[in-house]
Amino acid sequence: MLRHSWTNDDITPEPDYAVRAVRLARLGNEPYEGGAWVIVDPHTTMTEHVNPVGETEIFYVIEGSGTLVVGQESSVVRPGDSVLIPPGERHRLHNDADTPLRMLALWWGAGSDG
Numbered sequence: 001m002l003r004h005s006w007t008n009d010d011i012t013p014e015p016d017y018a019v020r021a022v023r024l025a026r027l028g029n030e031p032y033e034g035g036a037w038v039i040v041d042p043h044t045t046m047t048e049h050v051n052p053v054g055e056t057e058i059f060y061v062i063e064g065s066g067t068l069v070v071g072q073e074s075s076v077v078r079p080g081d082s083v084l085i086p087p088g089e090r091h092r093l094h095n096d097a098d099t100p101l102r103m104l105a106l107w108w109g110a111g112s113d114g
Contacts, residue, residue, distance in 0.1 A: 010022045011037070019044075021038045033110060038104070040064075040100065042099060049092075050089065059083045059085070059105050060081075062104060063101065064078075064101030065079075065096075066096060071089045087109065
């Protein structure tokens with residue numbers, strides 16, 4: 001068994017994305033290339049961005065709610081939702097609530113041709 005633990009003290013600002021996060025450690029040959037526990041603070045918008053070429057990402061919403069925009073589509077997200085962000089899609093997440101939005105983000109495929 002490989003294990004990685006973190007505490008709230010490990011969560012740090014990620015200014016490029018306007019969020020706070022702790023990156024997941026690589027634990028062997030798992031299928032994701034990267035991941036992070038992410039907090040979007042109340043009334044804050046994650047920086048709109050496009051992932052590196054070929055990268056797919058999934059957001060798993062754990063707590064809180066907000067509005068996720070992927071390409072031309074917009075949807076309210078809440079706990080229990082998982083959303084796939086295909087390669088090349090511009091996306092942003094706005095927390096319009098008074099409480100933090102917490103999620104797990106996993107990504108893979110950067111540098112591939114899709």
